[in-house]
Amino acid sequence: KAGVTQTPRYLIKTRGQQVTLSCSPISGHRSVSWYQQTPGQGLQFLFEYFSETQRNKGNFPGRFSGRQFSNSRSEMNVSTLELGDSALYLCASSLDPRDQPQHFGDGTRLSIL
Amino acid sequence: GDSVTQMEGPVTLSEEACLTINCTYTATGYPSLFWYVQYPGEGLQLLLKATKADDKGSNKGFEATYRKETTSFHLEKGSVQVSDSAVYFCALSGTGNQFYFGTGTSLTVIP
Numbered sequence: 668k669a670g671v672t673q674t675p676r677y678l679i680k681t682r683g684q685q686v687t688l689s690c691s692p693i694s695g696h697r698s699v700s701w702y703q704q705t706p707g708q709g710l711q712f713l714f715e716y717f718s719e720t721q722r723n724k725g726n727f728p729g730r731f732s733g734r735q736f737s738n739s740r741s742e743m744n745v746s747t748l749e750l751g752d753s754a755l756y757l758c759a760s761s762l763d764p765r766d767q768p769q770h771f772g773d774g775t776r777l778s779i780l
Numbered sequence: 781g782d783s784v785t786q787m788e789g790p791v792t793l794s795e796e797a798c799l800t801i802n803c804t805y806t807a808t809g810y811p812s813l814f815w816y817v818q819y820p821g822e823g824l825q826l827l828l829k830a831t832k833a834d835d836k837g838s839n840k841g842f843e844a845t846y847r848k849e850t851t852s853f854h855l856e857k858g859s860v861q862v863s864d865s866a867v868y869f870c871a872l873s874g875t876g877n878q879f880y881f882g883t884g885t886s887l888t889v890i891p
Binding site: 671673700702709710712715722723757759764765767768769770771772773774 | 812814816821822823824825826829831869873876877878879880881882883884
């Protein structure tokens with residue numbers, strides 16, 4: 668079956684803009700989590716959604732937000748972009764929050780100029 | 781809170797050498813433990829997992845044993861190949877089923 672699909676694969680933005688990233692989970696998976704990966708900080712948890720509800724949130728500013736739709740697809744939005752937001756954003760899905768492990772997409776590489 | 785500490789890299793080995801990447805964890809309760817691998821330009825792939833103490837996860841020649849007494853989950857392989865070159869992440873699923881990842885260890889295997 669198809670894996671986790673993230674679009675777009677690459678994005679270039681400038682400071683102050685906003686961006687929306689999309690994640691389509693594996694068919695049947697209802698839990699979606701987002702991570703930010705940078706060389707300096709490694710993998711940092713952003714948030715987790717299950718059945719359109721945010722279950723957990725990491726330690727990121729309010730500029731980072733997300734949502735999940737009824738078909739389990741998820742989007743994350745970053746407003747007022749900063750240079751430090753340049754990163755690989757990874758999405759992972761699982762059947763539900765108790766189902767392990769998580770299955771990852773290939774990520775969206777966001778570059779801020 | 782829950783956390784994972786793994787060996788700093790990068791690690792460079794010759795083909796057929798033995799590999800050990802150390803991973804220790806801090807968690808309340810009884811977490812599940814994982815090793816993920818990330819190849820260049822790709823997301824993370826599950827390599828192996830263990831869900832309770834003394835479990836041994838294994839896949840593609842890699843092994844790791846869940847040691848509760850030492851709170852460790854070290855990754856081992858007896859003979860590495862060039863194709864094993866990647867970044868390896870130790871992770872746990874802890875409180876509230878939230879995942880915590882180590883910082884990753886880069887492995888390069890040279891012919």
